[in-house]
Amino acid sequence: MHKNKINNTSDGRNGLKRKILETAMELFKKNGVKKIKMDDIANNLSISKRTLYEIYGNKEILLLECIKYNDERLEQDLECYADKAENEIDIIVYFIKNKLHELDTTSPAFFCDINKYPTVVDYLHRTHHSDNKSDRHDFFLKGIEHGFFMPSFNIEIISKFINITMKHVIETEMYRKYSLKEIFHNLILLMIRGCCTEKGIRQLDKFLAENR
Known part of the structure; x- marks a missing residue:
């Protein structure tokens, strides 16, 4: 029982990370990085700024992870298409x-x-x-x-x-x-x-x- 709770918490944390990256990247691309504050990202996700900072310490760290995540998704998509x-x-x-x-x-x-x-x-x-x-x-x-x-x-x-x-x-x-x-x-x-x-x-x- 305790083990399942830990797994669910871990899955939820990973899901939140993905949502943060996808939401932040969308905002960055649409408006530029400078105009978007960490407050804007937290508000869009309906989470506290504290939660956001606990996962990504500052905007530069978040931006870097957004770009890495985006690159990985594009690479995986291209690899899947290449197979067919x-x-x-x-x-x-x-x-x-x-x-x-x-x-x-x-x-x-x-x-x-x-x-x-x-x-x-x-x-x-x-x-x-x-x-x-x-x-x-x-x-x-x-x-x-x-x-x-x-x-x-x-x-x-x-x-x-x-x-x-x-x-x-x-x-x-x-x-x-x-x-x-x-x-x-x-x-x-x-x-x-x-x-x-x-x-x-x-x-x-x-x-x-x-x-x-």
């Missing part, structure tokens, strides 16, 4: 669609604000430069074997170009003239389409037309 996808181009189109939807529902202020939090910047730097390198390399190798990508392109260089370009977009506030969705759409099509063989381009254009 037709080919590598199909997976890329799915990724692009999800990213465009995410950008369409995210305020540019969010991307500007996260650069003010050192632990978040460090995490993003480490993940962009190390996480899933081998998986990404294997993915594009399969695409080359299946005739979708040219064997001469270097995925690490392309990834660096994309990261540098998106950083430049935020720093120069290009999003004030063009939406982040439009910027990302053009950037990815330019980079990815440029890596494709004729077969890959036909397949990419076909999927994009079907999912327009």
Whole structure:
């Protein structure tokens, strides 16, 4: 009896953590990080600020956990889709669609604000430069074997170009003239389409037309 009570308490705590992360991330993306206070998050969840601070000590810790949680969910979703996808181009189109939807529902202020939090910047730097390198390399190798990508392109260089370009977009506030969705759409099509063989381009254009 006592053991079941402990398990239920633990499950409830984990459920609350997920609700906090999902609610906080939604508020951060919609309004930017700076505008959202811990009070706002607690009020949205109908919990006390004390409870919130007991789980996440400050806003920077909460923001970091939100981004990690969001990355994990996106990765799991992509992996599930990859298991049933037709080919590598199909997976890329799915990724692009999800990213465009995410950008369409995210305020540019969010991307500007996260650069003010050192632990978040460090995490993003480490993940962009190390996480899933081998998986990404294997993915594009399969695409080359299946005739979708040219064997001469270097995925690490392309990834660096994309990261540098998106950083430049935020720093120069290009999003004030063009939406982040439009910027990302053009950037990815330019980079990815440029890596494709004729077969890959036909397949990419076909999927994009079907999912327009």
